[in-house]
Amino acid sequence: MMENDKAIEALTDIRSMMERSSKFISLSGLTGVFAGVFALAGAAAAYFYSAKSFGPDFLFGNLQEGQKTDVLTFYCVDALLVLILSVGFGILLSARKSRKTGQSVLDKTAVRMLVNLAVPLLTGGIFCIALIWHGIIGLVAPAMLIFYGLSLINASKYTIGDTRYLGYAEIVLGLTCCFFIGYGLVFWAVGFGVFHIAYGLFMYYTLEK
């Protein structure tokens, strides 16, 4: 009996050590939930702003030049706010969780995860700026979803949970969105809002409860 308990304890130690030394385990599922809520709020703000100014059936392509710039500026500020709030809450929650797991917030695994996340993400960000620059607004939302999905898949090797599958889902959604130009806002709200909340809750209840 004693032998058995010892063996179980040793195997548990081995497993936790392998995870702790190679994966960033302090990412909380709640980060996803918060990011999703901010994204939905941001999408709602963008929708109401456009609907109020241009009617509920507005399509970006039908706007006049001057109106386009107004909407674009609002969208950019809106998206930036969502990003800042999400990342801010992410850092805050990770710091809180890392006190529990005993892993320091910015250790090697965290840095490795962030680098792997950042490379495709920044590429996507610059690509989106280029799209806006050339006036190809319809492809901005799909590009955001696709590049975000690729970033998640790339970073998933260094995180616990099934971040990979969230990445696949974002890519499928992004590619679908490419063929429904004009509905970018809806797809964006689903990908960054609904998916994040669903995945965050799933992760929170399976891994942290």
Next chain:
Amino acid sequence: MKNITAGFNKVFESKIRLGIMSSLYVNDSLDFSRLKELLDVTDGNLASHVHALEEAGYVFVNKQFIGRKPNTSYTITRNGRKAFQEHIQVLENIIKNI
């Protein structure tokens, strides 16, 4: 009962050595300070356990200079990988055979 624990590796009996082997098993190489941070042990303690694993031929020590600072990093050897796998197998057999 005796058969099951045959092959139980004495070198891995300490918790710290198990920790060192576990983390080296999933990382290409780790340096001294990173191992120390992961295991939360003192310099002397870590050094002596790593030395024991090196003597057994399970860990390869790589000393080099990064700029002017000496840096010691550790890699698991092929034998170490095999011995650790066998050790895990023994632990699993113990659980299965109660």
